[in-house]
Amino acid sequence: MTPELSRFDPLRRILCFDDFDRGFCGWAQHQGNYEGSLDTVLPGYAQMQAPMLSTLPNWDFGSHGGIDGTYVLKIQTLPQPGARSSAVKRLTFREAGPVRLEFYFTFKPEATEAKLSETDVRAFGLLFDLQSGDATPNGERVMPHLRFLNARDGEHVQKWQFKRAVEQASTISAKTATHDHMADSGWEDLPGGAQRLCYNEIATKVNWHYGRVDLDLREMRVMGFRINDRVHDMRGFAEMRMPAWRNLWCMLNILFFVETDVAKRAWCAIDSVCISAE
Template sequence: MRRAIREADPQLSRFDPLPRIICLDDFDRGMCGWTQLVGNYEHSLDAMLPGYAQHSHAMLSTLPNWDFGSHGGVDGSYALKIATRPKTGAQNVAIKRLTFRKAGPIRLETYFTFKPEATELQLSETDIRSFGFLYDLQVGDQHGTGGNRVMPHLRFLNAENGVHLQKWQFKRETTPIKPIGTAGKTMTHYHLAPTDWEDLPGGEQRLCYNEIPTKVNWHYLRFDFDLATMQATRFQVNDRVFDMSTYDCIRIPAMKNLWCMLNIGFFAETDTDKRAFAYLDSVCLSGDF
């Protein structure tokens, strides 16, 4: 019965969710709880690390362009747009902040695309440096000593310094953790620093990138993770399922005010002095609990 109901709903049947739908975000309905990744600070915004200070809020977009008006989403008018600043290496992140009620399997699915800002009459396929996503997770407060904050990251390194690379990478290291302010309540680190990315074995993939600067094609992405073991179990993009046997995450000691945290985020990075745009048509987060 559950499968029949799901397959009868066009919004849901494009996904393969686990039994419990945690959130089903179609951005034709609005922002759906997605917001800017703001860095930690105390007393002054100047205390924020520069990596976070560059971020701005995601926005709803019809994917407008100069030649045929608006592209729209997969089946509606709007997508969530994540736009960087027009400076080489600039990043931006959209995040949704949740908590979990049981440490079990979860599945993140989305339809995404990316393009640089179409300011030239040429393809510009190497102007986007990367598109990626992350979880920010922490065990529950009854876990006891030795619990971790775990941060799975994956990015599609499209190009670097103008060289078309097209491969998936992951991250096991973050920057040093620093205290913020004087109250002893807040820490910070920039986990999206450009260093310490590693190639996912067999992670080379050529994504559809249409022939003029304003056309886009939507891609399907799925990432499965087990909150009980804090291990990734499956990663798929379009028709490719990748080997995750050597994949691992950023793991740092649990922080005292982040129990049962379940944050999900998507990010974009530009390789030129031109804005990079990442778009999410819809996002489904599901679990088996």
């Protein structure tokens, strides 16, 4: 195993190993659904910004860099309270079995003030957008959502949450619908999900955190969730579930997102992602 892969614990078959020193690796700006005009995109999606290849440069000590190499994937919001951005990787699956997502992440507000700013980022999150195969009886679209609610209204909350509540879908046309599933509503606390992450001591220093999510695509369920040294108990977790949509068979999408709580840009960075399967 190479040094780059040895910091992961992949399942037998590696589907993707995305080291952003090799480019964007298929992580794209999230585009909300539309028809006829971009005016039909929901506001929650219209605000989303393009991901960047970043050295995490800072005004006070220069480029931070990644775990190794120069570049990481950076996702940044608009400077408006509640603004959210995400990046997505769009796959389909071949075997409805175990899939493991592993990643290293960090988040910070834009360092426009010389103060700690630890309560400026509202949330960092990830989600899967899954749908059963077209031959599966009673097909479902299943969207496991997890977010780290870092802060709200100046309180440093620091806890993991999940979302099973299905946001109201809007019909754009006979062929296209849309729903703002990442919206800041309907989130529930993951039991035992309080976790204090290393934030460091000024607004520009970052530390990388390890994350792992285990899926079982046969049951369309999350089986495991680990952040650094904490293996979270997922017995109280629930996925967002709905009847299958018309064009999404075998979908295996993965998204990372970040949300700001104040009128300041928030960003998250990902340095390498490993997706593996049995």
